[in-house]
Amino acid sequence: MSEPSIVEISDLEVAFKVRTGRRGKRELLRAVNRASLSVGRGETVAVVGESGSGKSTMARAVLRQVALRGGTVRIDGVDVTSMRSREFRALRRKVQMVFQDPYSSLDPAMTVAESIAEPLVVHTNLNRRERHDRVAELLDVVGLSARHLDRYPYEFSGGQRQRLAIARAVALNPEAVLCDEPVSALDMSTQNQIINLLKDLQAQFGVSLLFISHDLAVVRHIAHRVAVMYLGSIVETGPAERVFSRPAHPYTKALLAAVPVPDPEVQQAGRRPSIRGDAFSGTTTAGCPFAGRCPEAMDLCREQTPPDFPVDGGGVGACWLLAEKVA
Amino acid sequence: MVRLVGRGILAMIPSLILVSIIAFSLLYLVPGDPAVGLAGESPTPGQVELIRHNLGLDRPVVEQYLHWAGNALHGDFGRSIFTTFPVSELITSRLPITVALAVAATFVAVVVGLSLGIVAATWRGRFVDRAISALSSLGVAVPAFWLGLLLVLLFSVKAHLLPSIGYVPFSQNPGGWLVHILLPAVTLAAAPGAEIARQMRAAMVGVLGNDYVRTARAKGVRRSAVVLKHALKNAAVPVVTVIGSQFSYLLGGAVIVEQIFAIPGLGSLAVTAVLDRDMPVIQAVVVIAALAVLVVNLLVDLSYGYFSPKARLR
Amino acid sequence: STTASGGGAPDPNATMRVGLAIVNTQWDPALSPVTTDTPGLEMVYDRLFSQGADGSISGNLVQTWEFRGNDLVMHVRPGVKFQDGSPLDAQAVKVNLDRNRGATFPTSTLAAELSNIQSVTVTDPMTVTATLKKKDVSILPLLSSRNGMIVSAKALADKADLGTDPVGAGPWKLTSFQPGTGYTVERWDGYWNAPAVKVAKVQVSVLNSAQRLNAVRSGQLDMAILDTGQADSAKSSGLNVLASPLNTLTCFQVNNVTVPAYNDERVRQAINYAIDRPTIVKNVLAGNATPTSQIFPPTSIAFDKATPDPYPYDVAKAKALLAEAGYAGGFSFSAMFGTTPQAELEAIAGYLKAVNIDMKLVHIQGNDGVTKMWQEKSGQALFFPCNSVVDPSLAMPYFLPGNYRNPGNLTNADVTALAAQAQTIDDQAQRTSVLQRITHTISLHPLSIVPLYGNTATWVMNGSVTGFTVPPTNFWQLIGVGKSQ
Amino acid sequence: MSSTTTGRPAARKTTAGPAHRPVPARRRFQRRFARERLAVVAFAFLVLLVIVAIFGPWLQPYDPDQQNLSIAFSGPGGGHWLGTDQLGRDVLSRIISGTRVSLVAAAEATGVGVLIGVPIGIVCGYFSGWFDRTVMAANDAVMALPALILAIAVAGALGPGLTHSMLAIGIVFAPRLIRLVRASVLDIRHETFIEASATIGTPTLRILRKHVLPNVLSPLIVSTSLMMAWAMVAEAGLSFLGLGVQPPQASWGAMLGQGYQYTAQAPALIIYPGVAIMLSVLALNLLSDGIRDSLGRELRRK
Amino acid sequence: MTVGKEIPRLSVRGLQVAFRAGKDWVTVVDDVSFSVQGSEVLGLVGESGSGKSLSCLAVMGLAGDSGARIRKGSIQLDGVELVGLSERELENRRGNEIAMVFQEPMTSLNPAFTIGDQIGEVLRRHRSMPRKQARAAAIAVLDRVGIPDATRRVGAYPFEFSGGMQQRAMIAMAIACEPSVLIADEATTALDVTVQAQILDLLRDMRAQLDMAIVFVTHNMGVVADICDRVAVMYAGQIVEEADVRTLFRNPRHPYTEGLLRCTPRLSGRADRLPVIPGSTPLPAEFATGCRFGERCSYHSASCDEPVPLTLSHKDSQVRCVRSAELTLGGGVS
Ligand SMILES: Nc1ncnc2c1ncn2[C@@H]1O[C@H](COP(=O)(O)OP(=O)(O)OP(=O)(O)O)[C@@H](O)[C@H]1O
Ligand SMILES: Nc1ncnc2c1ncn2[C@@H]1O[C@H](COP(=O)(O)OP(=O)(O)OP(=O)(O)O)[C@@H](O)[C@H]1O
Ligand SMILES: [Mg+2]
């Protein structure tokens, strides 16, 4: 590749100090554990995984909203990990973010115009008039009208708010947008509208997307590549086609199997076995994070953390079973 | 639990040190020289200096503070400048009275406040609710000292029902205690009681809108049990917080109420001491009052653990 | 409501409940900072002498006495015991006098008042002689106050904590004491004049003036001292009111250094003319005071009967005098006040305002007034009850040169000379006339003090209280006072 | 791939018509507030008080300090609507002139409290850390001191007088405001919209000014009016104890303190100032309730 | 699965629920009718705000708690009319004969009491069990819903449970008294898919074991396909279509159902543009007098502007569309 990926994460580690149990003992919660992922230009990379698997934390780490414990983040080939915040501000224009909850991601005390104009105020020296024009244009891009400029967020539905958030995110013509579950709070039809909008934006401006979701069916329709996270680790990555048709990691398989198919004949007849229990916060220190729930777990899995093994059809998977195949 | 209490007490230490420094520095904030007052109306030359020396006022400030704080740790707050009484004795004779007053007032405020708040929340929007709201707005607004005066005029001077002044220890005469404490306690309880009622109502209304209340109702739990069990325990946290924060106002209010009803408690001790510049006494009162507030805060914090088990994690 | 009518025989087991504005802060006479402590201390301690309403001296712990040149020879009353059982003798008196005058106790607050005593010697077991530096008959009234209170010598030797556990030879024993709040005393049967004690117990509570009146009205107190202005309120509640003229004078002192206008005698006279004393007394003090523009009240032996009212209310004259002095536009100063009831002060300020003198009132705490006025000499004016309680001579410091209580050193040569003369005169009548000449001179040429009115002790009591009177010194006692069933 | 990153959209012509102005937030607030009947009455009363405070000297029928000893304690009538006091001064005039004292006192105390409390509270809430911990520890300590005792001590120290005692009250109140502001900042500190703004690269100061402050403002307004109420009562309390305004200046608390001496002769002397204090405090409380209830969704959190 | 003629466990007829808005009433649920038999699962699907939850609450007799009122209709539980029953009578049935599980297990459990307390409370309330016995029974129910180590977990507080365990606890609470009807309002929506599958399995087991009728509210068509026997589709406060699950997926009769099915993203295959239903759900105050879906419907015709009744189509199916007979709609299943 001649050009570096727009966002590149390598060996990222993020941990939080949390109190657990009734005693309130302080423990280190490894929210992201040695995760590596890159987002190419014009590409959509989806990160899937269950609640608490560290998806949001990874995205926040890219924009330095959480402190890193290890690893590096590169934006447009530049390591931003140890950059001074003043220098980082310039790079920041290239990566923007859209959040899950459309109700709380807009300042309730600001009008739509003020909210959307904020990045312009911070990063450009457009004058008031120019800013107004640009904001009106952005509203048009996301399918809202300039009539809405002086309204407050509470006057909008969830889908409309998410459009506003997207308008703000693309205001500076970023090269990548990190979308943290941008549709999971929405109705299906609205969800589809937003996904269509994101796809349009990508087609129009070539923007890269890091699309976080726990809904595999949604991901199926937008992602070029998929990364599957489990308890802070990326257990599998690969081209979407391959991951959905031939999942390599047992967790990915279980995840796909658990998604109910909207067809009673199929769903009620061939109900596939699902894994037991749920992903409880990361207490496992050694071995594969999924070993506890894995139907195929071996002794080795509980002792050593599997490295990434290449998978047929592209991508990698972190599972000892793949090692056997390789060997 | 023991650990929690221990942790709470440890956390109080920096506050206490700061309080003691503030209390001690009051001596320097307040102009005038206690030695002058002690020297009588016509001091002979050198007499003031001698008294200053005897009081240790001529030593370096830090040394004075350390000396004072060290003694205070052992419960020795020195002697009152004017009365020559050991301050700790003054405190021990006055403290129980203020504690009794504060406890009685808190009791009245909590009982009345909670019941009114619960009633108002349960019948939200109805006449009772509006009546209670009006009453509690008035209660918050009426200045304690004025209410006290009016009550004295009404119940003592006009009706001869209750005594206007003085205090009888509970141990001596429970009936007499009750009669004497009634008006002051009601006076002192009015504002916090009204505030508790308002907060209780707000908290209750908030909690009653929660999903788990609906769950309890879906279980067939009776409405009254939902309010008194499920909602009350959850509404308790903000209300207990208010009770805790009202306590410090209550101690302040006690100063004025004790003045009005001539109750020989810490508050009237404090006022006399401030007027006399009896520094050892002021310092001790400030430290003791602050300690009381800190202890109440600790109790409030500990109660969070009971009312909101999740808070134990913090 | 009406109170039970008294008149029955006093109940020997009665408890007398008394309401006061302040009580002594502690019980060691030699540490007592103010004269107002005297009545409280008197409950427990007896004094060497006592002074009657007319100023006459009689013996208490001293049975007989005589002056021998500069010596005062005192014969101690035999058979008197202290509350700890030890007997009273000449040695005990000597120990106390030496202590009070600061010879053995440097921080004694009484030292300045007793500074005229050169030495004290025991001549025989029951006779003690005080040798004075220069002859001064006012030593007798002085020893009738807290200066002459005698503490058990045994207790002193044992270093007992007199502040909280007093041991005297007085009628009552202290049983409980709450500083700033009150105290209780119980009859001590060993008192030498025991039959005169008519109640078994006295409970003293410190209350503010409204509380005192309310408490007597609601039956929680038997008797209480009142602010003079409350007399009408008390009477209208159907209670007995005793109004007894005192030697003290309500006045204010102006420092002519910090208030330069006051240097001009015409300004001083104008101030005196500007105040309508009788109206204030009538309307604000319910008539319970004696308006006076002399520096001694009519109850005092030093009152100048010849010119009873040197400064009648006369605004025109006041204005004219001020104009003459160049102060037609007035001037302003601030006056500190502590315990003087505010209404009176505001009334006075109101009158001064009428002649363009702007008197700002500043409430001060504790001893600030004394400190600012007399020690730092930075204050401009101070309201206080002029200290002539025991003897007129005690008021002289305000007018004498170089005296610490005369902050601006405003003096008059005639007054200075007369005052020196008065100290040495034995003969009461002759002394009285000198004192009156002093008063007269100051009336003509006002000095630092602006007199307002002679104070009145106002007491309210229910019908059961019998036999209570207040001497002009305001050193009231409960000996002889009873409470009927 | 390189060509796709360039060629970003040049500003397309907007299709939007002329922007029209919908009702601004403040107007909506006013409309909702107008529906809070009690609060409107309270507000009107407070406006009246302010007018009285400003134009008092022209409104009062008599000089409030003008005494006339011969008509002391006269009841209502004879040109004195509320009667006269112990020095024959017109009670109504004194109540009127006391209004200014009370309002100025409340404003001073609140001003001091807000000036100290708001900046510190915002900084503490936004940058949790050693500064926050230190300030909060100090705060706990100061708040543990009974406010009135401290106010008395401070007023005693700086000398009596309105300004001093109000300064004291303001200082005593500041920790409470610090707490409140910090808590509301903490409340929104982790809101997504703050993080959303931060991810844009908004400088912290701008975040504080544009996002944090406006959102903290509403609880602040509510508690500020409560604080004014408290300051009024405190002023009255201190004046009642003789530590507030100096005679002959009238303040409601001082009038109450003086009238207290004459309850047997003229009980009305403690009724008027007491009612004045109570109504003002009540009005401030109702106003704060009304403001809180009419803060719309665009301003109210949660 | 019985589709017999026996009396239904729960039968709702012509239910109308309204909120008070000033002086007027705003009807939010209108003419809702459905019934469920023992061990049958009826799915209730529809967009957010379509009135699913409110209908369920009305059935539970809890609509009043959120300020709504049943204005019309009948609700029969095992043949007993609930509308008009006294609060006390309703209380005795709630949690006992008819129970409900809510969407957010985290907020639906009382944070201040232990799981055991909260389960035991139902038993103490309806079975008058003493505390000790209730606790033992709570352990048994927890065990039954598959909570491992129930004896220890019974003393835990809700926040100490994971989301899946919380939902199991909620179900345990609901089935403790073995009710004849269980209403599950979005019971799996907040859960991860792997956990959702487990909970669906659990519900299936329970309904078989206890012969319960279940009303399962969801907006996820996959879940509907998984667990439901019959489905009622709600739009804007009305049921627009009700049918056997397979029929509904294969042959939807209402344009809205068709849109819903088409919008449901599928795992198999990738579409370039996702289908959408144009427009958005109307607010209750803006409901059209005619077909409420009318303005968003691509088959809209003049005849749609008259009020549309729910009409029986073939077999047990009903539909609320005047053109249903003439339209051939595509199902979600090819
Ligand atoms: N600020 C924080 N402090 C402590 N723990 C945190 C913090 N932020 C996240 N965590 C924890 O880190 C883990 C990963 O959280 P994260 O939000 O990244 O998960 P997620 O995959 O986005 O989950 P979800 O799908 O629920 O949004 C979780 O266990 C979460 O509780
Ligand atoms: N307190 C209320 N006052 C007025 N209208 C209300 C109230 N509560 C709910 N509604 C309205 O009732 C309608 C039905 O709400 P309901 O909660 O039953 O919808 P739902 O289908 O369960 O939606 P969701 O999928 O979001 O849970 C909605 O349009 C809502 O706006
Ligand atoms: Mg997330």
Ligand SMILES: [Mg+2]
């Ligand atoms: Mg719902």
